[in-house]
Each structure stands twice: as C-alpha cells, then as structure tokens.
Amino acid sequence: MNHCKVCSLKENHPGVVLDDQQVCNLCNLDFAEELLTNYRYTADVFAEFQQAEPAEGEYDCLFMYSGGKDSTYMLDKFVNEYGKRVLAFTFDVPFESEHAAQNIELAREKIDATFVLDSDDDNIKRMMREVFNRPAPPKPGKYLDEKLPCVSCRTFFVLRAILMAYRQKIPYIALCADPQQILTMESNVREVVRGFYKTFGESLADSLFGGQLEDLLFDEEQNLPKIVFPFIAMRHEYDPDRIIEELRAKGLYQSSPMETHCTLFPLLNYYSFKHWDCMFYKLNASTHVRSVKRNGDNDRSTFSIKFPRSMDLTDVERRLGEVTLELAEGGGDRDEHERTLVDLFQRMGASEDAAQFVAQSFLGMHEVADDLGIQLPRKQ
Template sequence: MRLCSVCSLAEEHPGITLDGEGVCNLCRLDIVGDLLHNFTYTNQVYEEFTRSGPDPHRDHDCLFMYSGGKDSTYMLDKFVNEYGKRVVSYTFDVPFESAHAAQNIRLAQEKIPAKFVLDSDDEGIKSMMREVFNRPAPKKPGKYLDEKLPCVSCRTFFVIRAILYAYRHRIPYIALCADPQQILTMESDAREVVRSFYRTFGERLTDELFRDEIEDVLFAEDDEIPKIVFPFIAMRYDYDPDRIVAELKAKGLYESSPLETHCTLFPLLNYYSFKHWGCMFYKLNAASHQRSTARDRDFDRSTFSIKFPRAANIVDIENRMREVVLQIAAGEGDREQHERELVAVFRELDATEEGARFVARSFLDMRSVAADLGVRL
C-alpha cells in the first residue's frame, strides 16, 4: 500500500488519490476550490452577523451552541460579556459526553448571564448512532471524511435540533464554535445540513427522528431560516488553544479533561475508522501536521485543537493502535498488555501519564460501551 510522500496518508484513505510522484491530492491542494467557496460564504455570514444590531421584534440575537468545551466556553463568554449579544445558550445533552463537559456548563451558568437551554433526545441520537455503526461495510474508495461518519452524524443530529429550535423561536443566527480547521469541512448552510442528513440516512429515519417540522425548514422562506455563524472565522490566523484554556481557567470557567476530549465514544470512533478504512480516527489531523512541518520546520501547530509532537512516528503509532483496538473489539488478548501499549502510544502523543491512562482505560471499556449502545462489534 502506497503512502503519500509528504503527509503519509494511504492511497486507500477515503477521498485520497496519489499522483505519479506519490503525492496526495490534499498536499497538491486539489480540494482548495471547494474549501474557498465554503470559506467565502462563511466569512460573509460572520461579517453580516457582527454588523447586525438588536432586532426590536426578536427576543434574542443568536442561538449559541454550547458544548462545555474550551472553544464554545471561550466564545460564549465573549458574545455575552464583550460583544453584548442577547444569547440563548443551547446545549444538546449528548448522552456520550463526559462529566468534564457537564462541569464546565455548570461553571458557565454561574458566571455568564445568558439564557441557558438544555435539549435532549437520547433515544433518537442512539438510534441514529446504531444505524451508523451497524451498517454493512461502506463501499470503497469512499469520500473525503467517510472515516469520521459517526462523529459527523452525531454533530449533524444536534445541529438540526438547534436549527429547529431557532426556527421555532425566530432566532436569526446560530453560532457554532468549530475551530478554524473544522470550519473548512463543515456545512454552513442550514438547508444543506438538513439535505445532507436526508442523503445519509434516508427519508424513513430522518422523518422518524425529526418528524414533519424538518420539512417546514426545507421549504421556508430564506429570511425565516437561521444562518449558521462560525465565530472562529475571525481569529483563524491567531487561534491558540493553549491561550484559550489559560484565559478560561483564570476566569474560573474551565476544567479540562485529561486528554482534551469530552466524547466517551472516542474508542468506538477509532474502531469504526480502523475496521472500515484502516486508519485511526485522527489520521487527517496527523497528516495535516506532517504536511505543515514538511513545508515549514519551524511551524509547531497545524491541527489546531489536536496536537501531534514533531518527533511522533505517526505510521508506527497508527499500526500499534490498530492492532490493540481490533483485538479489544474482538475480545482477544491480555487486558494489562493492552493498557500498557495504549498508555505508551498516548504518551508518545504527548499525553501526561494521567491522561494516557485515562484514555487507555476508556478503550478497554469499549465492548461494554458498544453493548449499552446496541453496536455490534
């Protein structure tokens, strides 16, 4: 199997092709046209939002999607306390969130004067995730981001819930705090978010999960549909997660998790990507790191929220992770040996000893998490 000579992405990675010199289409910037189109639209919407003043006929300026992570906590504080926006802080209670995120939400409720709304649909989102994980093997070669389908589907589910809430309450904008790298791969048009879900899951499941109201959004007038705003579009050149976390902790607004991930499905996400696509879940992020350091040896961060140390052997780490993850999924091998190997892997990815052990044990519990969700391994 050939690997890109610049970023080490495999030629079998979804959406990836290698040229005669062994360079992939991402390193050749073949997708830059699509990314620039999305960026241009996203930037226009953000500028429109920042120029808009309070509408006297509406109670709120925006619905702010608040997860309890560092990015959304940082921007929620700015929106309310610096920009003076009238904000509905909307949290979808994802049943896969860790206790760390819930604690951050409690801290924000104590210190930020916004209207806080908690939404939930455990059965709906679990039904959708079972559909994703239990599907037959996807057809290859696949499309860009196919290895992240479970994560993308989960996010799309609660974004649609937010769209419906904003539409119902006549809130004109939805703020979504993706980091600058994520913005380039996320849909910024509310109608297209809904259409994408239809394409992925079909009419039966979409109607079952969202009922007739989703049709109202598809056929509403343009000025009735909320626009999605990405706040970090304005600070894409100086986005610094370490500084963001430091500022939040100084304000008493953030208690980070040991590995900066709040999703308890992280092991299953890696299982999905290894099983169907032969890659770890964050392979595109790791490739982005290698691509930038290959071009600029002094550039330390290219993947924004996800760090990869300069000396890390990503190909070796990925191979070791694949072996352990698939053994755990199959109920094979020795638990203590699995833990040692996973701790070693995450230590090589610059996790602390505490963080490495925390996430390694979450991988060891993967089979019980899958059983609770109804996922067949």
C-alpha cells in the first residue's frame, strides 16, 4: 500500500490521490481555491456578526455549546468580551461522555448566559443505526466518507439548532469548530439542509424532523439564521494547550480533550477501519505530520487534538486497527487489549488517566452497539 511521503495518508483514503512523486492532493493544496472561497465567506459572516447591532429579539445569537474546551472558551468570550446576549444551546447527545456534562455544569455556574437543553434520543439513534448498518460504501469514496457517522450526528443537532433559531428569529448561530474543522463544514443553512437530504433521502429526513426542514429550503434568505464560526478569527493563533490552560485557571474545564469524547468513539474507529482501513483521527494526525514537516520546529496547532512530534503514525494506526477490529468481533484477551489501547493513546499524547478512560470505552464497544441496534460481527 502506497502512502503520501509527506503526511502518510494511504492511497486508498477517501478523497485522496497520490501524484507521481507520491504526494497526496491535500499536501499539494489541490483544494486551495475552494477552501479559500469558503474561508472568505466565513470570515465575512463573522465580521458582520461582530459589528451587528443588538438583535430585535431576546438573543443576539444561539450558541451551540457542547461542554468541550473550544465551545467553553468561546462562550466565555462571547458573553464577557463581546457582550452578546447568548442562548447557549446544548443538544443532549445520548452518546456524550460524563466529562462533557461536568464541564457544562461549571459553565452554568460561572457564565451569564441562558442555557437550554434539547434532546431527541429516538431519532438520533434511528439515524445512527441507518449509518452504521448500511452496506459497504462504494470505493474509492469522497473526502470525509470515513467520518460519515460523526458528521451525520453533528449535522443532526446542527439542524435542531437551526430550527430553534429560525422559530425564535435569532439571527446568528455560533458553531465552535476549530480551524481545521471549519475547512470541512458547510456554512450556508440551505446547503446544510440539502446535504442532509442527499445523505438520508427525503423520506427519512422528513420523518426525522417532522417535515420542518422544507421551511428552511423555501423561506426568504433574510428570514434564515446565519452560521458563524468564531474560530475563523483565530485561525493563525489557535492553540489548544493555551485554551485549556486559560479555562482551567477560570475553573471552567476539568477534563482532557480525549476524555470529552462521546461514547461512540470506538464505533467511529470501527467504521473507519472496517470500510476505509484508517483510524478515525487519521486526517487530523496526518495534518499534524504535514504541518510539522513543513514548519520545522514550529508546530501548527490548527486542530483540537495535538499529536506528539515523535509519534509513529503508521505503527499506531496499524495496531489500533488490529485491536479495534478484534474487539468488534469479540475476540482476543481483554486485558491485553486494554494494555495495548492505553499504550497507543498515551503515544498519541493522552495522560494516563485519559488513556485509561478511552481504553475502557473501547472495551465497552458491544454494550454501546447493542443499545443502538448497531450490528457488529461475531467470531464463529
């Protein structure tokens, strides 16, 4: 199997093409024009938001608050630096870890915003069953196909937030994607809706949202909320370590980035390895490798999880794939799997406690799958 000689992405990674010099299209910046267009639009919308007069209604923006470090950091900034009237919207994802919930409680105590909790367990679980239980996707695939379950889950609650802002006439929705995530996320409300219809079909999409999505497609542009990505303003200075340090100093954050992950993280890795022979974080890790190689001694922390400079990405991915697929099949020795997983996540930069936390989630993969109705292979 050929790999990109710069970032180590495999030639069969969805959306990746190697040239004659064994360099992938991401390293060659083949997407540069499209990405720049999206960045310009996103930057313009954020500038408009910053300069906007207070909205006529009760809130200036609906802020999508997950309890992670990025959204906690920016919620504090919106309220205490920008002076915005914020409706902090949290979707109660049934797969969320306990650590994210603890961070949300800290924010409720310390940040003067209105907090609202939304939920729809039945429909989001129904959608995730559809994603995981689909037949094998066609090859070679498109960019981000290996993250379809994660992208689908995120899009589901983004649409819930859009509908709430639309009904309450809140003009802006703040979404705290980090600078790398911004590159891969749609910033136009209508396109978010169209993409969901394309992925799940009209019948399922209408059933999941009670037919309300059509209103977003056919109403006047001025009646639709605009999506704001506040980290666009920090794209050159984004530093997850500094963000966590500042939050902890304010008593607003008590976990590590890996500990905040949802309980589906093992299943997300299973999906990526099963269909695309790659770890779930391969794009993030390869971006880090690319940045380090191109910038010498200067790491570029443009994404939420920062990987150690010394990490052997190829070996970590191979070993993680082996243990993930064996756990999915119910095979192997659990104690040995636990030791391997702890070692691998520590090599990715997790603390010992965080590595233990994530390892336990992998060992509980079947319980989560059974709860959702996701079919996993069983050894005969």
